[in-house]
Amino acid sequence: MGAASQWWLHHSLQALQSMLREGGANLQLRKGDTLRVLRHVIDSSGAEAVYWNRRYEPAAIEHDKQIEQALLEQDVAVHSYSASLWCEPWRAQTKQGEPYRVFTPFWRHVRPGLRVTSPLPQPAGVNWVQLPVGLPLEALGLLPRIHWDKGLGEAWSPGELGAKEALELFCDDALAEYATARDLPGRHGTSRLSPHLHFGEISPTQVLHALHEHAQRIDTRRRPDIEPYLRELGWREFAYHLLYHFPRTPMECFNPRFADFPWAADDEGQLERWRRGRTGIPLVDAGMRELWHTGWMHNRVRMIVASLLTKNLRQPWLHGARWFWDTLVDADLANNTLGWQWVAGCGADAAPYFRIFNPISQAQKFDPQGVYLRRWLPELAEVPLDLLHEPWKDSSIPKRTGYPLPMLDLASSREQALRVFQAWRR
Known part of the structure; x- marks a missing residue:
């Protein structure tokens, strides 16, 4: 887990702890081998069953299977549920019985099956079992040693209440114009629910219900179209579908033809300027600084910074995926893999390699x-x-402001990337 995700987990657990205390319970925090710790809690409480929500990352699936088998052999009942997806990966397949590799037919298969259901009420009158005091939250060591996380605290409210507030704000302020406003990084046009969804503080089913209820309260002539946003959540489902069926993709190109693609030699100097938002390309630098300060980056800007790295600089997409993994509060193995391989041209249903974003015209x-x-x-x-979009055109601006000159020429680096691609393809 990356540093930004660990920060989020700390504060999410803190919020959960507070909510449980209001209901007369304590959050038990333990550290160590999962099965050993579970067995100790089972013995201490007299529990007869263990419940959890399923995970879909390859290592997590194998890990949970082993725990399930061990508990069953111990005569402990095991119940697992789908809470984070609308459609579990093994439930969607083509007419030929194969996994989907293209998003549009996948979504045509999944969308008709979505059902709007009301969330269950919070249980009341629970008799909690008192267990020995567990570890304090600080013992998990999730917070960074160097205090770079001030901006994260200013930008986010981890926890279930924060998720509900973000969803309400999105419905009231951005949903009606989402189809167009989602591409504008300078305004509130997206839901910013991705970290809450990743950490299970809200589910896609809850989001679907809330969007539907919000739309029904509005006069039909002004009723917002919720389909564009549902389609974006559908991409999240597609990412998990791919990760489940093609578990090697976090480290290998989905398209096997890219296994020998001639990426440029690693250049730590270029990578560091890209990471720190010092490329001299304003939109790229703005996105990378937003990421460093808030642990998040607008989706369109993510595509542009990724395009510069993998096309203009021709650096391997894994360099970018690893940096995002460490710095994003919504770092998600399925989405991160799909997004980077899509931009790099080597993923499922990917943008072709010769599609190279121009950061100036995009800005x-x-x-x-x-x-x-x-x-x-x-x-x-x-x-x-x-x-503003091309400050290097006035030679006094870099000297006066300290903003760097561009680290590369966009036009010539684009032409070079296309030449390399054409030669490799031949």
Whole structure:
């Protein structure tokens, strides 16, 4: 688990602890081998059954299977449930009985099966079993030793209540314009529910119910179309579908033809400038600084920073995937893998390698007034709009502001990437 995810987990457990105490219970925190700890808790409590929600990462599946078998051999009942997906990976297959490799037919299969169901009420009158005091939360050592996480605390409220607040804000403020506003990094146009979904603080089924209820309360002439957002959640389902059926993809290209693709030699200097938002390309730098400060990056900007790394710099997509894994609060093995391989052109249903995003035209189109750029690049806050997207056009700006000159020429690096791709393909 990356540093940003560990930060989130600490505060999510803290929020869960508070909610349980309100209901007269204590959150038991233990550390060690999972099966050994579970057996100790079972013996201490006299429990006859263990319940959990299923996970779908390859290592987690194998881990949980082993625990289930061991508990059954101990005559402890085991009950597992689907809580984080609408459609579990093994339930969707083509007419030929194969897993889906393209999103659109996958979504055509899954979408008709979605059912709007009301969440169950919180249980009341539970008789909690008192167990010996467990570890304090701090003993898990999840918080960073270097206090770089101030921005995360300002940007997020981990926990179930934070998830509900984010969902309500999205419904009230952004859902009606989601189809177009989701591409504008300078405004609140997305749900920002991804970390809450990843950590199980809210489920896709709860989100579907909330969106449906919100839409029904609005006059039919102004009723928002919830389908564009549901389709985005469908991509999340597709990512887990792929991870389950193709478990080697977090380390290997989904498209086997890319196994010998001639990526450029590792360049730590270039990588470090990219990581720190010092490339000299404003939209890329703004995205990387947003990531470092908040543990999150707008989805369109994620595609653009990934394109620069894998196409213009021709660095292997795994370098980017690993950095996102460490710095994203919503770091999710399925989504992270799908997203990076999609941009790099080597994934399932991927954008072709020759599709190379131009960060300048993308910024001019989706951040035309420079709201996003000025927010995350304070040294350029006073630069006139006609130079904001290309500050190097005025030689005095880098000297005056300290903002770096571009580390590469976008046009020539694009041409070089295409030449390499064409030669490799031949």
